[in-house]
Amino acid sequence: MTDAPRRRPRKDALANRQRILDHAERVLNAEGLDVSLHRIAEELSMGIGTVYRHFPTHDDLLLSLYHRFQERIVAAGEDLLELDDAYERVVRFIDVSVDFSVESPIARAVGARMKRVFPEELRVSPAAAVVMEAVTQAQAEGKIRDDVDATDIAVLAGMLADLVWLQEPERTVLLPRMRALALDSIAPSGAALHPLPSHAISAEQLTQVAHRRRRPS
Incomplete structure (x- = not known):
C-alpha cells in the first residue's frame, strides 16, 4: 500500500500563515519575544485554532521567524x-x-x-x-x-x-x-x-x- 500524496496547502491557508508571521514580526520587534499566540490571533481577528494549526507552540512561531x-x-x-x-x-x-x-x-x-x-x-x-x-x-x-x-x-x-x-x-x-x-x-x-x-x-x-x-x- 502506497502513501497517499500530500495535499498542497490551500491559498487561504498560506495567506493566513503569512499574515500571522508578518504581524508577529511587527509586534515582537516592538515588544519582545513574549507576545502570546492568543494576542496575535485576537489582533488579527483570527480564531486561535487557526493560529495553532500553523504554529502549535510559541517556539514553532519563533522557528519560522528564524528561518x-x-x-x-x-x-x-x-x-x-x-x-x-x-x-x-x-x-x-x-x-x-x-x-x-x-x-x-x-x-x-x-x-x-x-x-x-x-x-x-x-x-x-x-x-x-x-x-x-x-x-x-x-x-x-x-x-x-x-x-x-x-x-x-x-x-x-x-x-x-x-x-x-x-x-x-x-x-x-x-x-x-x-x-x-x-x-x-x-x-x-x-x-x-x-x-x-x-x-x-x-x-x-x-x-x-x-x-x-x-x-x-
Whole structure:
C-alpha cells in the first residue's frame, strides 16, 4: 500500500500563515519575544485554532521567524557578490548587518531562543564565506591590516548593530562615529596601531556567540 500524496496547502491557508508571521514580526520587534499566540490571533481577528494549526507552540512561531531572518541574510550575502571591490564588500557587510538589526531588532533574541530549543536549526551565516574571501582579497590589495580575521569583521558589525538600541538623538550621533572608528581600526597597520593580541575566533565559535546575544533590557 502506497502513501497517499500530500495535499498542497490551500491559498487561504498560506495567506493566513503569512499574515500571522508578518504581524508577529511587527509586534515582537516592538515588544519582545513574549507576545502570546492568543494576542496575535485576537489582533488579527483570527480564531486561535487557526493560529495553532500553523504554529502549535510559541517556539514553532519563533522557528519560522528564524528561518525568515535566515532567508534575508542569504539574500544579503548574494547582494554582496555584486560588488567588484573586495574592501567595499567588507564595508557593505558591516552596513548590511546594522541595517538588518534596524529592520529586525528581535532577530538576535530569536536566534538565542532557537539555540536553546532547536539547536539543530542553527546555521553559520551564509555571508561568512563571502566576507572571508573579501577580507583575504582586501588584505592582498593592502586595504585591510594583515592581522584582521573575517570573524573580527563580523564581531565589529555585531557591536555596531547593538547601537541600534540607543535612543535618539544619541543613536544618530554615535552610530556613524563608531562606524568610522571601526573602519579605521581595520585599516592597514601603522605606527600608531597596536598589534592584535591572541588569535581570532573560528566561524563555529562566532555562530555560538551570535546566538547567545540577547536584546538589551
